[in-house]
Amino acid sequence: xxxxxxxxxxxxxxxxxxxxxxxxxxxxxxxxxxxxxxxxxxxxxxxxxxxxxxxxxxxxxxxxxxxxxxxxxxxxxxxxxxxxxxxxxxxxxxxxxxxxxxxxxxxxxxxxxxxxxxxxxxxxxxxxxxxxxxxxxxxxxxxxxxxxxxxxxxxxxxxxxxxxxxxxxxxxxxxxxxxxxxxxxxxxxxxxxxxxxxxxxxxxxxxxxxxxxxxxxxxxxxxxxxxxxxxxxxxxxxxxxxxxxxxxxxxxxxxxxxxxxxxxxxxxxxxxxxxxxxxxxxxxxxxxxxxxxx
Amino acid sequence: xxxxxxxxxxxxxxxxxxxxxxxxxxxxxxxxxxxxxxxxxxxxxxxxxxxxxxxxxxxxxxxxxxxxxxxxxxxxxxxxxxxxxxxxxxxxxxxxxxxxxxxxxxxxxxxxxxxxxxxxxxxxxxxxxxxxxxxxxxxxxxxxxxxxxxxxxxxxxxxxxxxxxxxxxxxxxxxxxxxxxxxxxxxxxxxxxxxxxxxxxxxxxxxxxxxxxxxxxxxxxxxxxxxxxxxxxxxxxxxxxxxxxxxxxxxxxxxxxxxxxxxxxxxxxxxxxxxxxxxxxxxxxxxxxxxxxxxxxxxxxxxxxxxxxxxxxxxxxxxxxxxxxxxxxxxxxxxxxxxxxxxxxxxxxxxxxxxxxxxxxxxxxxxxxxxxxxx
Numbered sequence: 001x002x003x004x005x006x007x008x009x010x011x012x013x014x015x016x017x018x019x020x021x022x023x024x025x026x027x028x029x030x031x032x033x034x035x036x037x038x039x040x041x042x043x044x045x046x047x048x049x050x051x052x053x054x055x056x057x058x059x060x061x062x063x064x065x066x067x068x069x070x071x072x073x074x075x076x077x078x079x080x081x082x083x084x085x086x087x088x089x090x091x092x093x094x095x096x097x098x099x100x101x102x103x104x105x106x107x108x109x110x111x112x113x114x115x116x117x118x119x120x121x122x123x124x125x126x127x128x129x130x131x132x133x134x135x136x137x138x139x140x141x142x143x144x145x146x147x148x149x150x151x152x153x154x155x156x157x158x159x160x161x162x163x164x165x166x167x168x169x170x171x172x173x174x175x176x177x178x179x180x181x182x183x184x185x186x187x188x189x190x191x192x193x194x195x196x197x198x199x200x201x202x203x204x205x206x207x208x209x210x211x212x213x214x215x216x217x218x219x220x221x222x223x224x225x226x227x228x229x230x231x232x233x234x235x236x237x238x239x240x241x242x243x244x245x246x247x248x249x250x251x252x253x254x255x256x257x258x259x260x261x262x263x264x265x266x267x268x269x270x271x272x273x274x275x276x277x278x279x280x281x282x283x284x285x286x287x288x289x290x291x292x293x294x
Numbered sequence: 295x296x297x298x299x300x301x302x303x304x305x306x307x308x309x310x311x312x313x314x315x316x317x318x319x320x321x322x323x324x325x326x327x328x329x330x331x332x333x334x335x336x337x338x339x340x341x342x343x344x345x346x347x348x349x350x351x352x353x354x355x356x357x358x359x360x361x362x363x364x365x366x367x368x369x370x371x372x373x374x375x376x377x378x379x380x381x382x383x384x385x386x387x388x389x390x391x392x393x394x395x396x397x398x399x400x401x402x403x404x405x406x407x408x409x410x411x412x413x414x415x416x417x418x419x420x421x422x423x424x425x426x427x428x429x430x431x432x433x434x435x436x437x438x439x440x441x442x443x444x445x446x447x448x449x450x451x452x453x454x455x456x457x458x459x460x461x462x463x464x465x466x467x468x469x470x471x472x473x474x475x476x477x478x479x480x481x482x483x484x485x486x487x488x489x490x491x492x493x494x495x496x497x498x499x500x501x502x503x504x505x506x507x508x509x510x511x512x513x514x515x516x517x518x519x520x521x522x523x524x525x526x527x528x529x530x531x532x533x534x535x536x537x538x539x540x541x542x543x544x545x546x547x548x549x550x551x552x553x554x555x556x557x558x559x560x561x562x563x564x565x566x567x568x569x570x571x572x573x574x575x576x577x578x579x580x581x582x583x584x585x586x587x588x589x590x591x592x593x594x595x596x597x598x599x600x601x602x603x604x605x606x607x608x609x610x611x612x613x614x615x616x617x618x619x620x621x622x623x624x625x626x627x628x629x630x631x632x633x634x635x636x637x638x639x640x641x642x643x644x645x646x647x648x649x650x651x652x653x654x655x656x657x658x659x660x661x662x663x664x665x666x667x668x669x
Contacts, residue, residue: 185386185388187384187385187386187388188388188390190355190375190382190384190388191382191384191388191389191390192390192401193355193374193375193376194353194355194375194376194380194381194382195376195381195401195402195405195449195450195453196376196377196402196405196406196453197376197401197405198376198405201404201405205390205392205393205401206390206392209392210391210392
């Protein structure tokens with residue numbers, strides 16, 4: 001009888017362990033193990049056939065080769081721009097869903113945001129290609145209307161890549177923003193309006209401070225997804241895309257240089273971690289709070 | 295601002311036949327009234343009577359379908375809420391949680407372009423006037439319910455509005471704090487001299503706080519008057535039923551003697567009451583008798599002469615200190631009747647099922663034509 005509470009606690013812990021086991025196993029087998037292996041790979045060098053030694057050569061190559069550097073920084077900057085644009089487009093959409101519509105209309109708008117995700121990313125991106133390529137719908141239409149003399153190639157520009165990335169990311173920004181806006185009490189907005197606020201000052205003083213965790217969460221998710229995206233930049237940007245994931249792919253698959261590819265992978269991981277950290281510091285948020293909102 | 299209107303005499307708020315219709319009902323039905331400068335005006339009514347709609351129209355959040363609202367002599371039609379000389383204290387107070395107490399109070403000043411140093415000084419001065427000096431740096435959630443209330447009022451009054459609207463601001467507080475805040479609100483209003491328009495469904499708040507009370511029902515005012523007038527001379531059955539805990543007795547007129555009518559209930563209990571308007575024999579009526587108007591006696595002869603003596607059986611005793619009452623049933627008709635117990639403690643030994651005599655002055659019992667006969 002005396003040991004019942006302790007026994008109960010032990011049972012509780014066992015249950016918790018059992019319930020968490022699949023997730024823990026999954027994390028360990030698919031995330032931790034490969035990363036440990038990749039880390040080991042990235043810190044070695046091929047000395048001769050089937051002969052490897054520990055070295056920092058892979059990282060030295062990255063810092064020594066301007067192309068890699070260039071692509072790395074470009075990927076970061078483009079991802080940041082894509083994130084900012086996604087926020088800009090998602091903001092009014094989320095506001096409409098959360099505050100301006102109710103019930104069915106609001107649910108319908110949400111579904112409209114979700115519909116593109118019923119189609120695979122490849123098909124979605126190919127859809128953009130059908131629309132934008134030189135012989136595609138939009139250039140033909142522009143030429144027909146006389147806006148351009150001949151059909152122009154709309155693919156393979158940075159802007160095209162951004163369009164594709166924003167389109168792919170929109171939902172991941174809309175969801176945390178809608179959650180943030182829905183938790184904002186309407187009477188706060190009315191009170192601010194009543195006290196002389198206008199749209200600009202209410203947005204600045206009330207809405208954005210309230211939604212900061214949601215905005216940060218959305219930005220982190222979108223930035224990570226964009227940074228690690230392979231398909232969209234590659235298909236819409238073609239040879240001009242110069243996305244860092246392509247470099248990783250090339251190293252692993254084309255060059256069969258797994259050591260170099262692993263090092264690039266870790267550099268990308270470091271980059272996204274650093275950017276998330278900077279983002280959190282800049283917005284004065286804590287990671288735990290933000291992730292609860294996401 | 296029109297120079298012609300004399301400053302002191304002009305009402306701060308004039309509502310002129312304002313109408314607001316929603317798809318399925320008329321929320322505010324051709325309502326007109328005015329509120330004198332510096333007074334405390336309450337709108338009292340049950341939920342759904344249209345009082346919130348009315349208040350939101352005065353604040354500017356809703357546009358009336360018809361009629362005009364004039365504040366400080368200026369028509370408010372087409373004037374946005376942020377441009378009206380009106381501020382509102384919201385039901386849930388709506389303090390900004392992302393700001394400190396001082397920033398909350400300074401918010402409106404900042405919107406008017408008051409320089410930072412000046413608005414912090416004025417916010418602090420205002421906090422001092424509501425006895426919260428030094429609380430400016432605190433977070434909103436560090437304050438107690440009553441303190442938040444004062445911040446909400448300070449935040450509005452710092453803008454020196456012509457009119458302060460209060461939307462049941464005491465509703466969220468617990469009973470004890472509510473009693474305390476009632477007194478504080480009245481003192482604040484007296485100290486600032488700002489015109490307050492207060493809406494509530496709590497008759498005690500309205501009676502205690504106000505100079506004038508309007509009782510609202512179905513989009514219309516049933517009666518506008520001082521709390522005393524509403525209490526002692528209700529103009530309609532609705533007011534009589536809504537203000538104070540009244541005994542409501544429905545019946546048919548059997549005899550009319552000048553202003554006094556005799557009526558009999560369906561169960562055959564006969565009482566006498568004063569008619570607000572002449573009534574004919576046979577008319578269906580509702581009479582209202584206040585619990586404190588009726589008197590109790592163990593011996594019939596102790597009751598005032600000339601009053602009809604009724605016999606009751608004690609049903610239950612409702613002890614509540616100074617508000618104690620006894621619930622009894624008239625012996626014949628079993629009609630339930632509530633009588634306030636005297637403060638002297640004379641009937642403190644009353645027992646359930648005991649038989650007791652009671653009577654009331656028919657002049658102080660009012661009767662109205664029953665609701666169905668109005669129209």
